[in-house]
Amino acid sequence: MNRWVYLFSEGSKEQKDLLGGKGANLAEMTKLGLPVPTGFTVTTEACLYYLNHGNQLISDMKDQVMDAVEKLSAKTGKKFGDMENPLLVSVRSGSKFSMPGMMDTVLNLGLNDQTVAALASNSQNERFAYDCYRRLLQMFGNVVMGMDNSDFENRITALKKVNGLSFDNELTADHWNQIVSEYKEIYRKKLQREFPQDPIEQLYLAIEAVFGSWNNQRAKTYRRLHDISDDLGTAVNIQEMVFGNFGDSSGTGVVFSRNPSLGDPGLFGEYLINAQGEDVVAGVRTPKPIQVLADELPEQFQQLKSICEDLEKHYQDMQDVEFTIEREKLFILQTRSGKRTSKAALTILLDFYKEGIINEAELVSRIEAKDLEAALHPNFDEDALKNRVSFLSGLAASPGAATGAAYFTAEAATEAKARGERVVLVREETSPEDIEGIAVSEAVITSRGGMTSHAAVVARGMGICSVVGCERLTVLEENKATVGEEVIEEGTILSVDGTSGKIYFGEIPMEEVTNTVALDELHVIWDRHAKIKVRANAETPKDIATGMALGAVGIGLARTEHMFFEKSRLLQFRQLILADSLDERLEVLKDLKQVQKQDFKFMYEAAEGKPTTIRLLDPPLHEFLPKGADEYREVAKELGKTYNEVKRKTDNLAEVNPMLGFRGLRLGVAYPEIYQMQAEAIIEAACEVTKETGLAIQPEIMIPFTIDAQEFARVRSSIEEAIQRSLKEYKQDLSYQIGTMIEIPRACFVADEIAQHADFFSFGTNDLTQMALGLSRDDSPRIINQYMEAGIFADDPFQVLDESGVGALMKLAIERGRQVNPKLKIGICGEAAAHPKSIAFLNNLAIDYISCSPFRIPQAKMTLAQDAL
Ligand code: PEP
Ligand code: MG
Structure with missing residues (x-):
């Protein structure tokens, strides 16, 4: 026989699939001995069976529900429909994932024209009893029978107006009695039938309504928007009523165990005295901040606080708790993990760690990328x-x-x-x-x-x-x-x-709370776990400072051509590439050397002596050439050339496929004086900063676009010559390294030959991907999108490292390079390096560092640490 019903005392928090989130947590709290009103859960399986078998509550389900009701009666000493001591219940939906779009709650179920009188006399509070009954009529009508809530609310508003009253709690027993009659009339008129007086019929109808609500349009839309499967179904929780609307020593509220916006410790929330659950959310009266409860009902406040603390420790998470106080007795009606802002998420995890609620591994594994991202960007x-x-x-x-x-x-x-x-x-x-x-x-x-x-x-x-x-x-x-x-x-x-x-x-408002969590603490923790270091791709002092502040251990890629993007610099650079003779070029280089030297000094200082890899010029020329007549004219004027001279030279330099054209060390082979100038500037700046600051600057000079060992060796020896000249002139000794980007497939195959001349490798996966896949890095989004839509590519290979192609080339290059030079330092500085999916792969390669844009560093470090756990 199928089991459709579980008492709260029979379940646990692990059973969210079967009992729904609410049911599983009610069971867990019951197990923990917390003051939870007794009850039972009709399972999600029952819901699915109901929906798939003609929307019928089968007798088996009804029997099990009635059996559970009997047990509830035995426990509470009250009975469903009893004229002396009636049992009243709440009925709430609860699927595995909280779904605000679904039907929610019916309270006070079990009341009818007779039991309401019993409730009035037992409680000696007629006003309370009729307030409960009108609530049942209203919620049942709205939630179960689909009537318009405003039809009911309008009656209360009208009554208050006639009597000159402002708030619901000012209405008397007679008022509520009158409202009950009016509600029954509305019910009769709208539905052509009476409100069901039989509590069992009420209960079955409510259960069916909850089951049916799984497929209402709002719920379906919510699921689609939140990627929740349609196959889960919802459970129904039936629970003995406790009353927050009993008088001034009763109340109800919702609290978070910590502040959900900022993450600060301490209860955060609100409550209403003499009210039932829905009043708090419905805004009937303005609720009071929970801290006021400490004065109004201090004992209950303390108990609530300590239960919330216990729940946090038990669930190891911030909780969102619903409670009711009935005549000074506190009950917990629901707990679930609380929704929070990104700032709160980080603050809470760090505080949990410091308070010993979670350990370091849990802290590392539980931080979510979206929260970290939000800490860095609005x-x-x-x-x-x-x-x-x-x-x-x-x-x-x-x-x-x-x-x-x-x-x-x-x-x-x-x-x-x-x-x-x-x-x-x-x-x-x-x-x-x-x-x-x-x-x-x-x-x-x-x-x-x-x-x-x-x-x-x-x-x-x-x-x-x-x-x-x-x-x-x-x-x-x-x-x-x-x-x-x-x-x-x-x-x-x-x-x-x-x-x-x-x-x-149009405008969209920004999130109000921006994150100010000190990432420093996290960096220390991540560094303890991560095997691979993270450097920054940065060249301006500002970007370098950002990189350092965000946890970089050095600079892995300073693209020197990016230093020429400013308008005045761009002109100098254009002068260099448009120069007609060696003399003209040397003239420009003399000025550029001073400018670059200054740049590098700033860089070293901003990097505070941390390893700094400076890449020699790698300008895809098309990015720097003037475009169109206006720009030719402007450049000609600024450089003292004629329009035709500029146009002719530009035409000469124009390439059909510039990304595979006159780039990188091809420039160094053709015009050795350019790389020599840069090497001198790098070394001389290092000598000066070492002398001025005492920081031991050890530049790493990186040559881009290498294809061949001879090519690399030739350029290396030419820049070494220049370096020696500078060191001699400065009368200083300085340790430096000269290495290469590995970003062309051939370089991977001949990595052993190149490694004989190079001190380090750094994979440029932007170009390596472009060439390995034959996909232009600038023109391919359309193709890649098509391939992703067709399921040919799982990801964009420029974002997520293509393991089987580019990754295989990298493995080969690492293996061959280290065969010759076991100590060869190896990094990766292409954009794909920092993607969390690439990191899982890179963690298994014996590389020393990843280098990425400053703002991607924290997430890269976090993923490296998480993967290493
Ligand atoms: C690369 O090719 O991966 C790289 C880092 O260099 P760039 O993007 O400057 O070509
Ligand atoms: Mg490149």
């Missing part, structure tokens, strides 16, 4: 977001959320910012010239480009929220874009969610 208010529909989406390139006015050029963005506007920069794609526009924007949106495109990398580095590759976005002109029929004009207010990749029209 977010939209969750409730506000629920009611909004996005009109555009793309790749979630850089997390956080922001609202601002749309502008389509860096200049317009900068001007708008200067006027005091908040700005969202909307571009087809971005280039180094947009850098100032990006820096003043709250968010950046592009229609083209993937997770490693210029906009994505730069915005992520700056901690600005960004959504890239929005395919449906067409940027038409400098002041207009379209998305299907929708038009975005200059000044249109957009809200951008860089965490979900969604974009909305």
Whole structure:
């Protein structure tokens, strides 16, 4: 025989599938000996059986329910429908996951025209008894029979008005008696039948209504939005009533065991004296803060506080507790894990750890990425977001959320910012010239480009929220874009969610509480567990400082070409690449060396002596060349060249496939003087900072785009020459390393040959992925999306390391490199490195560090620590 019903004394918290969350916790609290009114649960299996077999309560279920009612009677000494001492119950739904969209509660079930009189005489409180009865009529009518609640509420409002009263608790027994008659009349009129007087019929109807509510539209929508399976069903909890509306020594309330917004310890919540549960949420009267209960009913307050503390310890989680006090006796009606803001989530876990409620491993494993993310970036208010529909989406390139006015050029963005506007920069794609526009924007949106495109990398580095590759976005002109029929004009207010990749029209309020949890404590703990270190991809003093503050142990990738994104620098850089002769180039290099030296000094100081890997120039030239007649004219004027000279040289340098073109050390082979200048600047800056600060600066010079051992050796020896010159001039000794990026498949195969000349490797998985998969890092989002939709790719390989392809190449390179040089230091600095899914794989490779954008460091460290547990 199937078991459809469990007494609270028979279940436990582990049985959420069968008893629902509420039922399982009521059972657990009963087991713990807490003051829970007795009751029983009709299982989720009963619900599913009911729904799948013609919506009928089979006799077997009814028998088991009646059997449990008998046991309840025996325990309470009261009887269902009894004229002397009637048993009243509450009926509540409770599925495995809390679902606010479902039917919820019917109270005072068991009352009828006779039992209400018994309740009045037993309690010697007629007002109370008729208040209970009208509540039953109202809730049963609304929740079970689907009547409109306002039909009932209007009667109370009218009665109060006639009598010049403001609050429900001012109504007398006679008033409630009158309301009961009116309610019964409404019931008769609307449903063409009487309110059922038989408590057993009431009970069966209520159970059926709860079962049926599993499939109501609100519940279905809620499940769809929250990814909850339709196959779970809901349980029904039937529990002896306790009365918070008995008088002034009774009351009811809801408390959190800690503050759910901030995480501070201590009870947080509210209550109402002389009220039943629904009054607190319904806003009939204004509830009082729970701390007032300490004065009003001090003993009960202390008991509630100590129960909440016990529950927290038992569940090892912050609890959301419903309670009722009936004539000074406290009852707990429900406990569940409390919803909280991200800030509260982190604070509570850290406090639990300090209070000994959880151990270090639990602390490490229980922090959720979304909470950590929210600690670093602002977010939209969750409730506000629920009611909004996005009109555009793309790749979630850089997390956080922001609202601002749309502008389509860096200049317009900068001007708008200067006027005091908040700005969202909307571009087809971005280039180094947009850098100032990006820096003043709250968010950046592009229609083209993937997770490693210029906009994505730069915005992520700056901690600005960004959504890239929005395919449906067409940027038409400098002041207009379209998305299907929708038009975005200059000044249109957009809200951008860089965490979900969604974009909305209009303003969305931000989450009020921003996180101020000191991550320092967590870093110390994560560092104790993680096997792999985390460095920052950063080059500006600000980004480096952010990286250090967010727990980086050094810099793993300083992209020196990023140091030329500022307008004045860009011009110098253009002068370098547009130079016609060695002399002209050397002239520019002389100035650039001073500028770079200063840059590197700032960098070393910001990194406070931690290991610093500086990558020599790797400029995909198309990112730096002037574009179009206006820019040719401007550059020609600034550099003292003719328009035609600039155009000719630009045409000469233009490449069909610049990402595979004149990049990286190809530049160093063609123009050794450029890398020599950089090496000198790196070394001389290190000498000066060492001398000035006493920090032992040990630069790691990284050569990009290596294909071949001879190629690398040639460039290495050329820069070593320059380094020796500088050291001689400075009369200083300094230890430094020269290593290479491994980002071309061939370099993986010949890693043993390269390792004979290199002091370290750092995998550039952005380029390695581009080349291993033959997918352009800038043009592939459409293809990748299609492949993901078709199920060919599980993830975007530029976001999550492609283990079987790129990962296999990495393994090979590590194996071959270390065969020759067992001490070879190995890192990874491509964007995929920091993704939690990549980290599981990287943890098994013998690499020394991961390097990523500053704002991704905490999550990378957390995942490394969690994986190592
Ligand atoms: C890479 O290719 O993974 C890398 C880190 O270098 P960049 O993104 O600058 O090409
Ligand atoms: Mg690269």
